[in-house]
Amino acid sequence: MKQILCLSGEPWSKLPGRTQQLMSRMRDVQILYFSPPAGRGDLSYRRKGQRVRPNVTAYTLPPALLPVGEQVRPLFLRQQRKVSHFIAQRAAQHRFQAPLLWVTRPKHVHLLDGLSYDGLVYDCDREWEGQPPHWEGTLAHVADVVFVASPLLADRLSPCSANIALLPNGLNLPLFAPDAQHPDPLPQIRGPVLGWAGTIRGDLDLAPVLYAARERPDWTFVLLGRVEDRPTFFHRLRRMPNVLLPGPRPAADVPAWLYRCDVLLDLLREDQPYGDVISPRMLEYLATGKPIVSMLWPDQVEQFPDVVYGAKDEADFLRLCAHALEEASGFALRRRQHAAEAGWPRRVSTVERILTTAGLL
Numbered sequence: 158m159k160q161i162l163c164l165s166g167e168p169w170s171k172l173p174g175r176t177q178q179l180m181s182r183m184r185d186v187q188i189l190y191f192s193p194p195a196g197r198g199d200l201s202y203r204r205k206g207q208r209v210r211p212n213v214t215a216y217t218l219p220p221a222l223l224p225v226g227e228q229v230r231p232l233f234l235r236q237q238r239k240v241s242h243f244i245a246q247r248a249a250q251h252r253f254q255a256p257l258l259w260v261t262r263p264k265h266v267h268l269l270d271g272l273s274y275d276g277l278v279y280d281c282d283r284e285w286e287g288q289p290p291h292w293e294g295t296l297a298h299v300a301d302v303v304f305v306a307s308p309l310l311a312d313r314l315s316p317c318s319a320n321i322a323l324l325p326n327g328l329n330l331p332l333f334a335p336d337a338q339h340p341d342p343l344p345q346i347r348g349p350v351l352g353w354a355g356t357i358r359g360d361l362d363l364a365p366v367l368y369a370a371r372e373r374p375d376w377t378f379v380l381l382g383r384v385e386d387r388p389t390f391f392h393r394l395r396r397m398p399n400v401l402l403p404g405p406r407p408a409a410d411v412p413a414w415l416y417r418c419d420v421l422l423d424l425l426r427e428d429q430p431y432g433d434v435i436s437p438r439m440l441e442y443l444a445t446g447k448p449i450v451s452m453l454w455p456d457q458v459e460q461f462p463d464v465v466y467g468a469k470d471e472a473d474f475l476r477l478c479a480h481a482l483e484e485a486s487g488f489a490l491r492r493r494q495h496a497a498e499a500g501w502p503r504r505v506s507t508v509e510r511i512l513t514t515a516g517l518l
Contacts, residue, residue: 159518160256161188162248162274164265168192169207169215172408175282175306175326175437176261181210182505186518188213189247189256194220202243214251219243234267241271248273257517260300263293276517281314282306282326284432293317302515304508307433322511325435327501332412333444335493339413342403343379349482351450352379352418354411355438359386360428363394365452368471369478370397376478381406381414415445420481423451423465431457435499439465444496446489448481450474464492 161183165176169190173181180188190213194202201217209215221236248256255275260268263285269277279300285293297303297317304324305311311321343350353366357380367390370378376399383405384391394400406414415421421442431454439460442449449465452474459467466481468474512518 159186160251160253161186161259162244162253162256162272163188163190163259164244164261164268165190165192166262168195168217169209173329176259176280178327178329178501179280179505179508180213180259182501183212184509186212187251187253189244189251189253190215191244191247192217194218196220206247216247237267238271241268244268245272257512260296263288263296266292266296266299269296269299276301276515278302278304278512278517280304280324281310283434284310284313297321301517302511304511307435309433320515322507324504324507325499326437326440327504328437328440328444328496328499329408330444330497330500332409333415333441333496335446337412339416341417342410342414343377343401343417346377348375348377349419350377350379350417351420351422351478352381352414353422353424354381354415354441356382357384357386357388357391358426359388360426361388362425362427362452363388363390365424365468365471365474366390366400366422367394369475370394370400372475373479374399377401379403379414379418381411411441412445415441415447418447420448420450420478421445422478423449425452425454433458433460435460440496440499443492443499446492448484448488449492450477450481461492461495464488464495 163176163180167174167176169177169192180190192215194217197220199220202219206214206216218240257276257278258272258274259278259280261280277300279296281303294317297314300318301320303314303318303321305314305321306325311323314321366378378400380402395402423439451465451467453467453469459465466477468477509518
């Protein structure tokens with residue numbers, strides 16, 4: 158049985174991200190899944206590995222004692238050796254020999270020299286602006302296969318690797334089955350409901366929602382999700398009678414909220430300039446078949462122009478929301494077809510086919 162050492166950028170959780178979705182579906186493979194520490198005081202690395210799947214054991218990596226970078230090279234390298242030694246010890250305990258090493262962050266390049274592996278995969282799902290470019294360039298150069306979540310990421314890494322494969326984000330499609338029975342989470346609400354789902358971060362641009370909520374008091378706006386930081390206009394919105402903030406909900410309950418909406422909203426994050434990575438949120442929206450109004454950056458190319466309404470400013474946002482509420486039939490099926498093509502099983506099949514062809518599985 159093939160073995161994989163997976164260095165993830167996210168913990169194994171009930172709300173799986175891209176890496177967990179891929180690893181949990183790999184067949185006939187034994188996997189050690191290493192999560193980053195929650196902080197410098199995180200002692201989770203002292204615990205035994207947690208068997209999260211029959212073929213997957215999850216560990217937490219030891220934290221760095223000091224937040225130093227390459228500018229303090231001796232201490233930086235010492236901390237990296239500590240992490241790689243931890244991984245190597247766990248691999249030896251599980252009798253891993255010549256595994257495939259799967260990495261997900263540019264900083265993982267510093268762990269390569271301390272690990273024994275028989276193949277290297279770098280999975281890039283975003284642009285890493287906060288890390289030195291030569292980290293990622295080196296990692297992509299030495300990787301046997303580089304998976305990228307979008308064409309722009311492929312273009313950026315193409316000078317560093319000739320073995321790049323497009324692997325967009327995926328969707329847990331069964332959660333959004335159109336024939337499933339969903340309880341009404343808003344039985345007291347009458348009239349149009351327009352909703353957004355996701356973590357409410359400080360850089361989320363809520364201006365279009367504030368504008369629309371003021372102009373259309375007969376519409377109800379739902380912002381579903383955990384509040385990580387309160388963005389501009391958040392306090393104003395929470396005082397408005399036609400804006401609801403239900404807080405976070407379990408992943409299994411999110412489809413009911415999305416299906417309850419008449420229009421789904423995709424907003425911009427001011428600290429994240431335009432990119433072409435398809436967000437999991439957009440895929441979930443498409444799976445419902447509901448009309449979608451998305452805010453766009455200037456000169457942004459629309460990813461789904463046939464089924465998503467792209468707004469350039471607040472007035473355009475309001476106009477398109479009204480248009481979406483009166484949408485003609487026939488678009489729902491096309492949206493679901495887009496979503497069906499993004500199911501995680503299809504993504505994993507692509508990974509397995511490419512790695513098998515490359516002799517890595």
